[in-house]
Amino acid sequence: MNAFNSDLNEPSPVPMEVKPRALNASMEIVLTDPKIIVEHLSISYSDGTESLKDIYLAIPKNAITVLFGPAGGGKSTLLRTINRLNDLADVVKVQGHVWLDGVDILSPEIDVIKLRRKVGIVFARPVVLPLTIRQNLTYGLELAGQKDRTIHADAVERSLKAAAIWDEVKDRLDEPAVSLSGGQQQRICLARSLVLEPEVILLDEPTSGLDPISTGKVEASLQTLKENYTIVLVPHSVQQAARVADYAAFFLGGELIEYTIGKQIFTNPLDSRTEDYVEGRFG
Amino acid sequence: MKAGKFKDILITSLIKVCGYSAIIFVGMIFVFLIKEGSPALIRVPLENFLQLRWYPIEDRFGLLPLIGGSLIVTLGAAIFSIPLGIVSAVYIAEVAPRWAREILKPLVEVLGGLPSVMLGFIGILVIVPALRQALNLPTGLTAFTGALILGGMAIPTIVSVAEDALDAVPKTYREAALAMGATRWQTIWKVTLPAAKSGVLTAVMLGVGRAIGETMTVMMVTGNAAVFPTGFGAIFKPVRTMTATIAAEMGEVASGSTHYHVLFLIGIILFLISLTVNLIAASVVFRQRKRTERILS
């Protein structure tokens, strides 16, 4: 039986026998105080396809948790469930719970708007709105009804610095955001998701369209960001997964195959399917 | 926050009402046509409608000459607007160089926007006398004149809808045909046009549908003689269409009279014709559009 395996039905996210394998100190955080707990989550689309099957997963604070695996495995679906963006897709059936700080965010009573302010997301392709750089960043604040200019300015600077792009754009904040390069746009998107001071940042293959240098910059800023945020990342390659993962979950065909600390899953995976994928035999 | 939510609900319901307005209007149009038109069926015996004379003053309401008039004008319009429209669409979509496209498309759009009175006006002043002289007719106000101008009015509809359909044919189809050694000419007729068949058919139906419903032009140039068209020569004689009858006579009838209700009855016939044409066209459109819209992932 693998660590954190999806077929486990015990209420505790981690079975006892796994503990000896998880000797990393930060593992205790997962056990005692995870930020997000996904509990028996199943999702199917209206065309009958099932995207996630009974997922059980605990995501720790202040770390990068990587969801990886071949395309169509349900990683993005899980990611988009955490801030309820799946509400927009033609999802027909959602079962199970996703607990964020002990609150079930799948409950119909939840204020999705508040949730999305707390859980930011960055997409695969950089999508800057057809506005200036500054307007892109303050967009979320405007939506929240925040009109104070000084708060805007502070938030813009803080988040641009956190996304490591302040120096590149500080003199051209009022230019259209589309005039930036792809790599810069993606960091603008990262900064834009930070403006609202979220607690969780979801990244869906954030570097898939970027050159190695821009990719390096984004990854570096993630390493800094994780000190203050819970980061969940769907990487665009196994190599990236191995580079940034503190924890890693391997998804295949809508199932969670294996979930453990990053170092282990990429050097000594328990499941043969994980091993095959990590070593590049399929996918 | 509370106020914001209330505003959101209010806006959403307003938008929803707007969304359903089209259904409401179609329903209302039908109801009011029925309301004003159905008394005619009670007051006028059915065989009266089936006679060959339309002479409301003597309570003769034979609809056949009017239906015949509409048919002959529409048929005439279809005969030359369909080939010309399709050929122009093919030229614009498949053959024309870019610069020619940029000129032709707006030009066809201008034709679509020309008011029908304007074309009727040109018809009276230019086409009618020219036709009378050229064919040595007693009058140039004939079904043929109407068909000629109506055809011109149907063309923009046919061109734009057919061109959209041709544009929608995947590029790979053409590339595959060309790669197999077909010329562009062969590709157009054997691949592109057949692939766009249903769209082109829709274009034809909508264009012809527009011709049936056209009013002002036909009223101005077809002479308005309520005679049932018989024989081949009828195309060069004056006719009167259903639309022109309503337009010409409604202004002079007393509201509530039998004549008034019969005019509404003709309106019902026109409504049902356009309903049929458009329902068929719509079913083609819907069959084509298989949108699998999953916004995310």
Place this chain on the structure above:
Amino acid sequence: MTAGNNFSTTVESRVLPSFSRRRKWIQRIGFTGLTLATLVTVTPILLIVIHIFSNGLPAISWEFLFEFPRDGMRSGGIFPAIVGTFWLTLGTAAFSVPLGIGAAIYLSEYATENRWTRAIRIAIINLAGIPSIVYGLFGLGLFVIFLRMGTSILAGSLTLAIMTLPVIISTTEEALRAVPNSFRVVSISLGGTRWQTIRRVVLPQALPGILTGVVLGLERAAGETAPILFTVAAFYLARLPSSIFDATMALPYHLFVISTQVPGMPIQIQYGTAVVLLTFVLLMNITATVIRSWARARRQW
């Protein structure tokens, strides 16, 4: 020629050079034919426009544009008809623009593909196809008689507005759908409500397309005669309308009247009226084209 040898392979054309040359000739003749046929279609449009302008421009004068008709409309100007068409177009816009944009927003942003949405689409296609004279009957039955508005600008505008609605809805919906979905997703992911997303991102981006559709719809309304025959149009009025409950003269109806109903009408006045109507319509057409190409040039996506 059977379908089989239409797609001759390159080998075949090497073997049969004459066949290949014949195919090229067929294509050349065919393309020439297509070009000629297209010319047959479009030259009359140009000829009509040129004909009207060359015959009508001499009639245009300050007096013609800004004075009332005199001598049973056989001299003087067409001012009341111009004013009437202006008010009718404005009145049509007042009803059809908000309603049409609202409906398009519903279809593009709110509606899911179900039976009711299908019904709405079919209704729109049908509205677009209903003959204009039937709209006239409907306007007479509902607005003029049943709602007791009488022949008035209000009744005429409402009738024209319903007729214009499908044009505005379909062009606006197209413009809204052209806005990339990713913008909506980003806005929602930043905590935007659906309406905030529409108002702040989707509508501004779709605005040029919407304007184009509105102008083209109103162009059609401004030129229509049949729907206003029994709902608003007046043969001749000595005064300008003073409220929306008054009847009014209108350019297209005036052109109809002076070219068919008044004997001994001077030809210049007829052509002059046609020029004014044509200018009105062409201006709107050009406006739409300019907005469209301007927006296409500066679009960032």
